[in-house]
Amino acid sequence: MNFMFYGPIRLIPKINSLEELIKYSIQLSPPQTTPLTPKQYIHVGDYYFFSLEDGMQFITVSWVGINDSFFSAYGFQSNQSNELTDFCLNFIKKLSLETSMLKEQAELQFWSYAFDHCYRANQLRQTKLDTVEIPETLEVHDVTFEPYTFQKTLHHSPLKEKLSVTCYGMVSCYPEIKGLDNCGTFIFGKTFLLVCDEYGRTFLILQTENMISLSPIVDRLLKANYQLNHKPDNYIYIHRS
Numbered sequence: 001m002n003f004m005f006y007g008p009i010r011l012i013p014k015i016n017s018l019e020e021l022i023k024y025s026i027q028l029s030p031p032q033t034t035p036l037t038p039k040q041y042i043h044v045g046d047y048y049f050f051s052l053e054d055g056m057q058f059i060t061v062s063w064v065g066i067n068d069s070f071f072s073a074y075g076f077q078s079n080q081s082n083e084l085t086d087f088c089l090n091f092i093k094k095l096s097l098e099t100s101m102l103k104e105q106a107e108l109q110f111w112s113y114a115f116d117h118c119y120r121a122n123q124l125r126q127t128k129l130d131t132v133e134i135p136e137t138l139e140v141h142d143v144t145f146e147p148y149t150f151q152k153t154l155h156h157s158p159l160k161e162k163l164s165v166t167c168y169g170m171v172s173c174y175p176e177i178k179g180l181d182n183c184g185t186f187i188f189g190k191t192f193l194l195v196c197d198e199y200g201r202t203f204l205i206l207q208t209e210n211m212i213s214l215s216p217i218v219d220r221l222l223k224a225n226y227q228l229n230h231k232p233d234n235y236i237y238i239h240r241s
Contacts, residue, residue: 005140008199011116012109014065018074025050025060026102033057034087040079041071044088046103050076059097061106064113110173111145118175118183118200129184129198130224134217139206143194144169148204152191152238165192166237170229171200185229186221187236193217194235195226202235 015021041050051057141148149166171179187194193205207214
């Protein structure tokens, strides 16, 4: 375990039955019901609309394990008509479901599985990451989910020009598609560090006024088998303020 940061989100259990899925769905009432017939469903973007045998209709999000195979196992038939797709897209827009907290909860579940996947993959590596203990008081920002922007001064510039630096997470919530190789890497920007740990989380460490240098932390990262990131420009964007 890496003691440099707090522990990761615990693995959130998958939804394992239709009854449980209904609990995590929004029931649609007339006149909001869709043209679905009983035992039909449609997958639109990050959402699933489905109609039960009694005609009751629901909308839910793409939870871990909720896919076409899940619905097929319960005897649902897919309906992908253009008319229904347009109806559902308008419905999503009308109710602002793009910002629904239900979607945020599902994303949290995907992230919990991503952290677990990254950790298990790192345990299989020939060179595992060791513990990094840092006694210094640090300014740390978690950029796993959202980027973070800060100001950096160019001291070698005659006018000490200030630049904006935006740091992004190195791993997506689908690590097997994007970012698994970034686990256990870091980017050193002299006055800041961007570190991706064994769980796939990305942390920004800023040098504080009472710190002479971040170099000692870099040395500890290297000793713990962290490596320099191969493509730092993919995760750090420097621009004039």
